[in-house]
Each structure stands twice: as C-alpha cells, then as structure tokens.
Amino acid sequence: xxxxxxxxxxxxxxxxxxxxxxxxxxxxxxxxxxxxxxxxxxxxxxxxxxxxxxxxxxxxxxxxxxxxxxxxxxxxxxxxxxxxxxxxxxxxxxxxxxxxxxxxxxxxxxxxxxxxxxxxxxxxxxxxxxxxxxxxxxxxxxxxxxxxxxxxxxxxxxxxxxxxxxxxxxxxxxxxxxxxxxxx
Amino acid sequence: xxxxxxxxxxxxxxxxxxxxxxxxxxxxxxxxxxxxxxxxxxxxxxxxxxxxxxxxxxxxxxxxxxxxxxxxxxxxxxxxxxxxxxxxxxxxxxxxxxxxxxxxxxxxxxxxxxxxxxxxxxxxxxxxxxxxxxxxxxxxxxxxxxxxxxxxxxxxxxxxxxxxxxxxxxxxxxxxxxxxxxxx
Numbered sequence: 001x002x003x004x005x006x007x008x009x010x011x012x013x014x015x016x017x018x019x020x021x022x023x024x025x026x027x028x029x030x031x032x033x034x035x036x037x038x039x040x041x042x043x044x045x046x047x048x049x050x051x052x053x054x055x056x057x058x059x060x061x062x063x064x065x066x067x068x069x070x071x072x073x074x075x076x077x078x079x080x081x082x083x084x085x086x087x088x089x090x091x092x093x094x095x096x097x098x099x100x101x102x103x104x105x106x107x108x109x110x111x112x113x114x115x116x117x118x119x120x121x122x123x124x125x126x127x128x129x130x131x132x133x134x135x136x137x138x139x140x141x142x143x144x145x146x147x148x149x150x151x152x153x154x155x156x157x158x159x160x161x162x163x164x165x166x167x168x169x170x171x172x173x174x175x176x177x178x179x180x181x182x183x184x
Numbered sequence: 185x186x187x188x189x190x191x192x193x194x195x196x197x198x199x200x201x202x203x204x205x206x207x208x209x210x211x212x213x214x215x216x217x218x219x220x221x222x223x224x225x226x227x228x229x230x231x232x233x234x235x236x237x238x239x240x241x242x243x244x245x246x247x248x249x250x251x252x253x254x255x256x257x258x259x260x261x262x263x264x265x266x267x268x269x270x271x272x273x274x275x276x277x278x279x280x281x282x283x284x285x286x287x288x289x290x291x292x293x294x295x296x297x298x299x300x301x302x303x304x305x306x307x308x309x310x311x312x313x314x315x316x317x318x319x320x321x322x323x324x325x326x327x328x329x330x331x332x333x334x335x336x337x338x339x340x341x342x343x344x345x346x347x348x349x350x351x352x353x354x355x356x357x358x359x360x361x362x363x364x365x366x367x368x
Binding site: 034 | 359
C-alpha cells in the first residue's frame, strides 16, 4: 500500500467562503496521526505556509518524539512520527514522487458532491489496493479551496450518514474515510 | 432505529490501570455529538459524577444552544442538543427505559478483545437494524473499568486497522464504530 494523507491549512475556506490560511489544531495532528498509524498510511503531511504554525507543529512533534512525551507515551510517538511538515501541497507531491519514483494520484475530500468528478469509496479502495500511489487530501476550517479541488484527479464522495447531516470534524471524517478505504 | 451513545468519564482507567474519574474534553463533546447527529443517534449521554465537570459540559451546551454559538453556527447547535448529562451509567439506562418503555442492551467498547463476550460489527448492526434498544458505551482515558465491561451485555470487537496498532482517540473510534454499525 502506497497511501499518504495531506491535511491542508492553506488554501481553505472560512465560514464566509473567503480563502484563508487556518491555524493548526494540535488535536488534529494527534488524532489523524493515530488514524494514519492504525491504517498503515506511509506519511501524514501537515500543510501550512505559516512559519509560526510550522513551529507549533514542530514543537508538538519534538515533544512526543524526543522530549518528555516519548517516554510518557510510546504509542503517541509511533503515530506522530508519521507527521511531515510542508509549506504547500506541491511540497507533499514532490516528496512522495521522490520516495515512490512517480507522482501520486490526488484524491481530494469535500463535504459537497462535485458532479462528474466524484469517485466512490469502492473505486478509490480498488486504486489503493492495486498499488497506485495515492495522496488523500483533507481540508481544515470550512474545507478545501476550489484551487485544490480542481487540481485533484478525483474528489471522494461525501460521507453521508443516515440523517442528511454531514458536518463532521476533519478528525472524525478522516477516521471514517480511512476505515472505508483501507479497513479490513 | 433506537440507538444511544454513552461516553463514560467514571469509572475508567488511567495510564497506571487505576480507576479514576477523567476530566471532560470539550472536543469529545463536539466531535462525538456531530458523529451522533450524522448517524441519527437519539441521544448522546455524557456520564460524569463530578459536579464541576458537569458544569463545564453545561456551559459548552448552553453556549451553542442558547448563547452566541447558536447564532454563530446552527449546525453545532443541532449536534450538541443531543448531549444529555448524567452522573452514572445507571442514569442513562433509566432515561432510555423511560423513553423507550424497555431497558437498552448495553454494548461496551474496548481496545482489547474480551474472549467469549465479544460481538462482531455485523451482529451488532443486525441488533440495531432489528429495532432493539441499544446503548453503545465508550470509555475515556485508558478505557472502561472492568465493572462496566462486566455489566455490559456485549463487548464490541476492537477496531483493527491494518497495522496491529489500535490506539485511536475516543472521538475517531466513535466515528468508525458508528459508520460500521449504522452507516449505509
């Protein structure tokens, strides 16, 4: 399996549909890193061009990998080690191409349907099982900017539960998506 | 569907396997309430005997239901309205029995297998689809105390991903479990 995740903090939308760079939420790093570790994702790219936010993410990483946290909780260390900081989505794509010898397919996620561009969970699952290099792109705040959606090869179907309400946190959405795509 | 969730803060284990009452994590309330709303869960019981923690949870509820948050984000309101505070698991069971006219089946969750007591996702899914009244019980901190596990009618199979690592946050575990049990 050659699956990667990217969590995008820029460009994303705010509540008023403006393009922004969102702040890093440390709980996103922990929760999604543990999901990534559970489902054997190769790397979890945290994408932000803001230097102070990169420093925050590095501090979290260092605490759990080489600081007190590493002794306190080895299991957090195993997960957070997957986190790799990059400034832009392009940096994640370059890093993956370097490692895998080919660029990844980009599968974006969105809470709304993108007609003609959507891919089902089953088809995306098959691509991954077939050994394709894939990066699954998740947005923070009010979701991925259209620039990213348009750049993606596919947009994964939204998560519909049972109630017509699809406003999950990015943490819980990431968990459900990974379980659907690569869970046994 | 007559499905309920309970998030237990006492009795649970700490890192050293001692029975404790854990503090409320407000992000648990938000994330799990949104998961509950997505999957049409009838109520989300937040279980803690600690009065200061109950007050904290009430403040969060009120902010989003009648305070500024209700105007700021209606979707959070719809989710957080499902939160019902009780002091003990028994209080949740009593409330459900009152509403449904019968006590619920207790399905506990645990990161470890409980031999002879485990129920598969498929069987649990069938119980719920058959219209049985069910409360799914999630533990905070290092998991549900044995007293709760022993009291449960069933213990749901652990979530195994692909890597032999099952140390998810309770938020992401709740999301995966609900998607498996009642997702379409």
